[in-house]
Structure formats: C-alpha cells, structure tokens
Amino acid sequence: MGVPTVERDVGFARRVGISGVGTSAFGRFPDERIEALGWQAVAEALDDAGISPGDVDAAYVGSVFGAPGVANRVLAGVGLAGIPTFRIEAACASGTVAFHEACTAVGLSRYDCVVAVGVEQLSTQFAGPIVPEASDPEGRAGLALPALYALQANRYLHRFGHDPSLLAHVAVKNKANGSRNPRAHLGGAPPSFDEVLASRPIAGPLTLLQCCPMTDGAAAAVVSPFEASGPTRAVEVRASTFVSGVHWGAGSDEPWGVGAVRAAAERAYAMAGVGPAEVDVLEVHDAFTIGEVLTLEALGICEPGEGIHLAPSGHTAHGGRQPVNPSGGLLARGHPLGATGLAQTAELVWQLRGEAGERQVEGARLALLETMGGGAAGVDANACVVALLGGAS
Amino acid sequence: MGVPTVERDVGFARRVGISGVGTSAFGRFPDERIEALGWQAVAEALDDAGISPGDVDAAYVGSVFGAPGVANRVLAGVGLAGIPTFRIEAACASGTVAFHEACTAVGLSRYDCVVAVGVEQLSTQFAGPIVPEASDPEGRAGLALPALYALQANRYLHRFGHDPSLLAHVAVKNKANGSRNPRAHLGGAPPSFDEVLASRPIAGPLTLLQCCPMTDGAAAAVVSPFEASGPTRAVEVRASTFVSGVHWGAGSDEPWGVGAVRAAAERAYAMAGVGPAEVDVLEVHDAFTIGEVLTLEALGICEPGEGIHLAPSGHTAHGGRQPVNPSGGLLARGHPLGATGLAQTAELVWQLRGEAGERQVEGARLALLETMGGGAAGVDANACVVALLGGAS
Numbered sequence: 001m002g003v004p005t006v007e008r009d010v011g012f013a014r015r016v017g018i019s020g021v022g023t024s025a026f027g028r029f030p031d032e033r034i035e036a037l038g039w040q041a042v043a044e045a046l047d048d049a050g051i052s053p054g055d056v057d058a059a060y061v062g063s064v065f066g067a068p069g070v071a072n073r074v075l076a077g078v079g080l081a082g083i084p085t086f087r088i089e090a091a092c093a094s095g096t097v098a099f100h101e102a103c104t105a106v107g108l109s110r111y112d113c114v115v116a117v118g119v120e121q122l123s124t125q126f127a128g129p130i131v132p133e134a135s136d137p138e139g140r141a142g143l144a145l146p147a148l149y150a151l152q153a154n155r156y157l158h159r160f161g162h163d164p165s166l167l168a169h170v171a172v173k174n175k176a177n178g179s180r181n182p183r184a185h186l187g188g189a190p191p192s193f194d195e196v197l198a199s200r201p202i203a204g205p206l207t208l209l210q211c212c213p214m215t216d217g218a219a220a221a222v223v224s225p226f227e228a229s230g231p232t233r234a235v236e237v238r239a240s241t242f243v244s245g246v247h248w249g250a251g252s253d254e255p256w257g258v259g260a261v262r263a264a265a266e267r268a269y270a271m272a273g274v275g276p277a278e279v280d281v282l283e284v285h286d287a288f289t290i291g292e293v294l295t296l297e298a299l300g301i302c303e304p305g306e307g308i309h310l311a312p313s314g315h316t317a318h319g320g321r322q323p324v325n326p327s328g329g330l331l332a333r334g335h336p337l338g339a340t341g342l343a344q345t346a347e348l349v350w351q352l353r354g355e356a357g358e359r360q361v362e363g364a365r366l367a368l369l370e371t372m373g374g375g376a377a378g379v380d381a382n383a384c385v386v387a388l389l390g391g392a393s
Numbered sequence: 394m395g396v397p398t399v400e401r402d403v404g405f406a407r408r409v410g411i412s413g414v415g416t417s418a419f420g421r422f423p424d425e426r427i428e429a430l431g432w433q434a435v436a437e438a439l440d441d442a443g444i445s446p447g448d449v450d451a452a453y454v455g456s457v458f459g460a461p462g463v464a465n466r467v468l469a470g471v472g473l474a475g476i477p478t479f480r481i482e483a484a485c486a487s488g489t490v491a492f493h494e495a496c497t498a499v500g501l502s503r504y505d506c507v508v509a510v511g512v513e514q515l516s517t518q519f520a521g522p523i524v525p526e527a528s529d530p531e532g533r534a535g536l537a538l539p540a541l542y543a544l545q546a547n548r549y550l551h552r553f554g555h556d557p558s559l560l561a562h563v564a565v566k567n568k569a570n571g572s573r574n575p576r577a578h579l580g581g582a583p584p585s586f587d588e589v590l591a592s593r594p595i596a597g598p599l600t601l602l603q604c605c606p607m608t609d610g611a612a613a614a615v616v617s618p619f620e621a622s623g624p625t626r627a628v629e630v631r632a633s634t635f636v637s638g639v640h641w642g643a644g645s646d647e648p649w650g651v652g653a654v655r656a657a658a659e660r661a662y663a664m665a666g667v668g669p670a671e672v673d674v675l676e677v678h679d680a681f682t683i684g685e686v687l688t689l690e691a692l693g694i695c696e697p698g699e700g701i702h703l704a705p706s707g708h709t710a711h712g713g714r715q716p717v718n719p720s721g722g723l724l725a726r727g728h729p730l731g732a733t734g735l736a737q738t739a740e741l742v743w744q745l746r747g748e749a750g751e752r753q754v755e756g757a758r759l760a761l762l763e764t765m766g767g768g769a770a771g772v773d774a775n776a777c778v779v780a781l782l783g784g785a786s
Binding site for chain 2: 072383
C-alpha cells in the first residue's frame, strides 16, 4: 500500500468481557421473518449471560440488507426498548463493527451492559437472479465480489508461483469443520479435495465450493465490564481494533484488503501485548478460500507466500497447531453478512469456555477474531475488525 | 406512555464544538451520483472548519437507503480513508444519530476530530410508484407514514377539540421560510393558507402541502473539542441526547413518538442546564405539520394542546419569539432522510454564527435540534436525538 493505514482508536480504559453469546441456526429460511432470527440469537445471549432485557443499557445491531427499522424490530421483540440503539452497516464486517462498538462503549465506560447483534436474510434479499447493483460502479464493470477475490487469488498465485489447486485445501478443511457444527448452513458430509476442484467454476481459479453460500441467520453477544462478568465464565476482550482501508488501486504492491487486515492486527497485538504465535484458535473471513490464505499472512500467522500451505500441512486443521475456522467458517457455517462477525464471536467464546463439543480446540486460551468487509469503493477495505479474546486469568 | 423511557447516556467529559458545516443543494437529482452529493457537503464542511482530510480521526455516516458501502464511497472521494468509518441507519434520525455519535466520541475523548455526514437520494430509491415494503408489517396493513401521522393528528385534534385547518399554518410558515433558503427543495413562492388546505388530500386531515417532499441531498459537520475549535467561530454542543422509544400500542395515553422526544429533551435541558424558554431558534422534525406541533409540546416550548397555536400566533415565525424551522424545515428545505439531521445542524450553526442571510434570527444564541425517526416497529420511535447548541461564551 502506498499510504500507511491510520489507526487512532483509543483502546479501553477498563477491562471488557463477553458475558453471553447466542445464535440462530444458519441456512436458508425464506419463510422466516428476519426479526425472528434475531430474537433467537438475542434471547439465547441474554439467557447465556443470565440477564434480563432491563439490564441492557444500549444495543448495536449490524445488518447490511435489513430494511430500515430492522434493528428496532429485532430488539423490541425481545423486550429491548427505550435504550439507545445503533444500526451499523459496514459490509461483511457489519456485525463485527457492532461488536467493536459495544466493546468500545463498555471500555470507555459509556455503557455498562451492551448487546451486539447481527441479522441478515439473504434468501429473500436475493430471491431472484443476482445482478450487479445499479448503484455500484464496480459491479457494473463486472467486478462483483467473486471476481475481485479471483483477481486477488491470481495475483497471489503468480507472485509466489503456487499451484492454484492448493487453495482447495482451505475449503476441504472448513467444510470438514462445518460437518461438526449442528448450526452450520452447509453442515453435511464434507467434499473431498477433488470434489472441491471439480465443482462449477465461478471466477478462475475459484470453484463453487471455494465460495461461501448465501446464508440467513443471526448472532448476538452481551458485552460488559470483565470484572463484573465473573471471570470463571466470562471471556475477556483483550483488544478490539477497527480500521477502514486506505486508498487502493491497481498500482498497489499488495492485493486488495490485505493492508487493512495487517494494520488492524498489528494494533490488536500491541493492545493485548501478545503476538500471533500465542493465538490458539482463530475465526477469520474466508468468504472465498483465497481470503483465509491472505488473511492469515496479514495476521502474521505465517510469512508472506506461506499462507497457502497452512491448510494442507494441517497447521490450521482441527487438531493442528492453530486451528482456523473451527465453526466451518463462512465457507460452511455460512455468511449472513451482518451476522457473520457475531457468529465468529460466539464460536470463539464457546471454544474458550470449552463448550464447543466435537469442534473443541483442546487447550484454547487465546482466540483471534477477524472480519473484513467491502472494498472496491476506492479503498482497499470498507472495514476490518481484529479482536483478541481470552488468554487472561 | 406506560413505561418510562430509560436514558443512560453518559454525557460529555469534555466540551464539544462544531467547527464547520456544509450541505449540498436539496432537491431531486436523479442523474447525480449519491456520492457526489456527499462530496459537496463534506468538502464544504472541511473547508468551513479550515482542516484537511488528514486531520480527521473518524467519520459517522447516516443514510437510510444508501447502498452498502455508500459511506466509504462518499468519504474516499474527498480523501477520507484509513480511518474508522461508521455507517448508521436510524430511520429519519440517521444523520442526527451520526452527529450524536460524533459528539459523544469527541466528548469521551475517543477521537479529536470527527466528521458526521448524512446522504440520501430518494429520487432514485423511489423512482416508481411507492408500495409498502414487503418487509414492513405496518406498511402491509396500510400504516405508511402519512397514515400514521394522520392518526396522530386526529387523536390530537379530538383530544383538544381543535379545528383541523389550524395545522395548515405550520406549512404556510415553513414554506415562507424555505422561500428565503437558496438551497431549499421547495423554495419558490410560498403557498397561502387556503392553498395548503386546498391541496390534494393525502391522509385526512393532512393535505399534500402538509407533507414533506421526497428529497435528495447531503449535509455534514466537523466535530472537535470546543476549546480547540476557536470559540469565536465554533459553536458549542451543550448537550446531545439519544433515546430509542419504548414499547407503544393503541392503549397508550399519548400519540406515537411524543414520549421519546420528551425524554430526550428533558435529558438535554438537564445536561445543558437550560430550559425551553431560553431557546432562541429551533430546527425540529416537521415531516408532516402535526409533527412540528406535537414536537414543540414535547420539547416544553408550550403546554400540551397549545402547540397548534404557535404558528398562527407568530410565536414560531421568522421574527417571532422562538422561530422554528427557519431553513424551511422538512416541509420546504426537504427531507433527505439520512441527511436531514445534519442539514438541521448546518442551519443552526449558520444561525448562531449570524450567517443565515435573509433567514437570520436576530440575537440567536441558544439553538435546539430535534429529529425523530421511525416508530411503528413495536416502539413509539426508533430513534430521537435532541441537541442544544451555542449559548455559551
């Protein structure tokens, strides 16, 4: 990138914790009301935190395509009314920005108990054929997101001379993880390496099974001061950082979006006083296989050019040294845009509490959450959030 | 209302000021890009504040119908990239909530220089016939917003035994104000009282000229610590409060939305240490004539039942004791949803700086900003912001 990403976020003035999480199932639910998906997630999170609606001071709601008013419809249905409520849109990171805002509001003592929610219903939003939005100049030029990620993949593969088929290992791993997740959208028998490569071409080198599905769902977290949450069950938010991308164009030295992830991660590690080698489990933005590869490099999990080997080597697999996307990730749990970041959060909280069942990462103490949203709006990413959870007594 | 609105906002820990404002023109610009409207507003605000894009720490962008990514598209085009950017949707109060968040971020020392922007393009969003949204249960039942406000008006008129024609005076006043505003959407020769009443019926008792137009436009403000802004030109934000409504139903003692306005106003007066009689000029939410009447009562400008007399008596007119909506308000300047709150902010800043030209309210020192958004989502208002500006040395 030509210009360093500026990060001026203030951090937390007091310790912040996640005292409860909840999700809906993920899948295609065109006959469900989007509000009902949200109600399931919020009710489960409030119950998990052991609080009632009257305990909540404010709510942040992430949704990309939810109709105006969706935030209040979701909240009012579970008894959350009369409090400040903020509906956030930050592309694929909408839910994660809602989570970041909740953490920051608690960390700066603005509020003491905040609910962060993400809701999305893509099955009704895109019920017909998908056409590039009239308002989106990139879409009109053919640069829909699969094409953007394909360009990113080709740039990466060319730069390091990698075999394109290696990308398929990310899909094999994450779909195997998803088969252990009863709430995953694509949770059935996982495909083989050959099946991933043989699936329908979408935008070369990406095949259909290397692309996330269009998913409906909701997820929520309750954020409050860490001490007050009870340290035996609550999970500390050691850091949460948010950047929007810098200007980016074809002359950039790096693929689209990588700089924003790196900037957010560097700041998050500094805030928490840890390094990437200390992370035990990660949920990262794998909307397309190449996304996980580039993200892990930007997060410092490996050197540039090495990310493509992390899945085939087993490093990021269930039982590996640093499991990535144990939930199945966006590729298998699904990608209900505004809900994704909070679904990632819920998975990591369950992992850190030892409640992830068949998906449990043994000994998980420090977890990393990353979501990157958008791009192609003249900047290399509309929004990227990196958070570090757990890892403290 | 059956349940008191809970307000737990923390207020400011340091003084907050508005150091610059800007707007586009307001009107129907279907051939313009929504981003270009935003660029005009932000560029004017940065110039007015005497700062460059590199001075800005974060941005809050209010928009209801802007496509995903609209925030980054607007910001990147004027050089604002690599900073945290938040896109807010809070119905008609989207821009005002963006302003409130900017003020709170500065007031809590989260950021030192924040841009709040509102953008909306309704001419392209509603290019065809307006049909109730499929996702909106109230709309499907026929309770579109004009109908909701008409019910509110009939309840009010019945309760106090007022002549329905008195409402037309609000439209006459605000359209006269708009005729003095070169950026107003409906800025031509103002209609007479009889012309307002004779215009097409929309939802009894509201006629066409008692309803705001569908407007495109953008507005922006630069928010920074008051001391640093230079007290001779900057305008202090004495208070900014935000509530979402409580549960509301047909059994409520009051019309829809009033309780949220009152709760936000009471908190704002307490924060600023002033009362309603001290306010010199107001910009309030007059999407329909009845809205201004009920809002002024909820703000304590008069007793319940007396609001309908404020326009005909001249109290709220240009040259009156407490001029309301000198910009023309939503009825004449127009109502570009996400931009409205920041257009109101810009008008009040110009008034307090003595730069409002023909519209100038003589001796304006303390100004009140109010926007109310949504409702009918199970709560009496999705969002209401009340802010008090100026009035301090």
